[in-house]
Amino acid sequence: MATAINKLAIFGPGLVGGSLAGAARRHRLAAEIRVWARRPDAAQAVVARGWADAGTTDVAAAAEGADFLILATPVGVMPELARRLAGVRLATDAVVTDVGSVKTFVARNVAPIFEAAGITFIGSHPMAGSEAAGFEAARDDLFDGAACILTPHAASLPRLREFWESLGCRIAVMTPNEHDAAIARISHLPHLTASALTLAALTDQADIVSLVGRGFRDTTRIASGDASLWTEILLENHDAIEPPLEDLTRRLAALLDFLKNRNEMALRKFLTEAKCLRDQANDPRANCHG
């Protein structure tokens, strides 16, 4: 990495925060890695795994003198964490980022606190995660090949970009609004869909649960995500989720109509267009109309 980090501080070593510690260590991005967690054992687990040099439950001890800080807690906790960090003496060139999945909330409730304290803050959202939660599921290659969306409110973008690129991420830059609209479509809507599909398919069908194949498993996997965490995320981004959710409901109603009327041509057209778009997600150069 062109701009080496002296002291990296990570707040919240769960799946993403813990993986960040591991990835930063693997890529030797920082001379020193510190993690802060609410529970002492959570902080010590990262140290025990060799992914951090120090673990603490003291925000000031983790942040003191740090030049690269990452908030990896649930977004609801970030404003309070930001207020505590604003009172700590960081390195003069410090950059703070987060990995939250809802960026207008962060722009409104987190970024201003750092700005008022004269601290550089830029939002990040690495598109890497899992239905699993917690440090047990952390992996030092979690970010390999993932997209990472940056939502700059401030300067120092090159340094942040280089950090994520060093972890193997592809970078996209957006405003917080653009980010939230995109994530509503490719993350939040799929979560709601997987949950609704699971309930529609399996409610009161105990005898068929054991029959499901890889198709069903993959289609519904993310429904196993933490319900409280997702409730928070979805409510925070409800404005952006509602239009595509209405769109999805209309499309399913159309499919029902095609089936009831044996409209083979319309059904085939629907499935063909969907296949074409989905193939593009694997290969953006795929040509839908070739």
Next chain:
Amino acid sequence: MATAINKLAIFGPGLVGGSLAGAARRHRLAAEIRVWARRPDAAQAVVARGWADAGTTDVAAAAEGADFLILATPVGVMPELARRLAGVRLATDAVVTDVGSVKTFVARNVAPIFEAAGITFIGSHPMAGSEAAGFEAARDDLFDGAACILTPHAASLPRLREFWESLGCRIAVMTPNEHDAAIARISHLPHLTASALTLAALTDQADIVSLVGRGFRDTTRIASGDASLWTEILLENHDAIEPPLEDLTRRLAALLDFLKNRNEMALRKFLTEAKCLRDQANDPRANCHG
């Protein structure tokens, strides 16, 4: 396998049929394996891979003297194939099965042809597949750990059961109607949902296609399946698909309502119940109410 096969004949060496040839070879289930395909090169590809001893485009040549026959073509082709097989001299103890995904159609349009000819026919549906199609995607371990549903119309069930168990499948026995109702929920509804979700998320959103993460990819993967094949399957099973599709549409409408009214409690309850059911698909002993 307790009941070894002398001559195994597989009709239609695509993803499933080709994988069956490979799996039968790997597990040494048959003294001789023959494949029939419409195109000579498709039949020869299986022989070239070492998964069949003979490949032919002649139905009678493939079937003559066979004691275990598997129809692995699209179900729409099976009645005609059955009529041709009914005129061939099979082994006296021959068992015929299929791997089609819609079983009332098979019970109505395929089984009677074999019954009239005095040939034992029992439907099978191994819950293994992929969004990929064709022999190129075939794998000799495709059936490892998969569920396989048998829909007996006739005797000789133990022999069929042992065949699938030898390939690593877990067996369930159902009537064709029960099969189609179950598959509507765990295969056909997920396919429609993945297609509709892809269109709702990505239509006219070319700039976000490259951002999708593993969650979106998995949730929509099956939408890349062959559109013509799926149009046929879905129309054949429309009766069984309509009730769970209506249920899904209602649940998505409820979610929209929860978001619009910031009904945190209802949203969390919905996601919690879905997580619980989905966790059971990974571990049937998971306790939802513990």
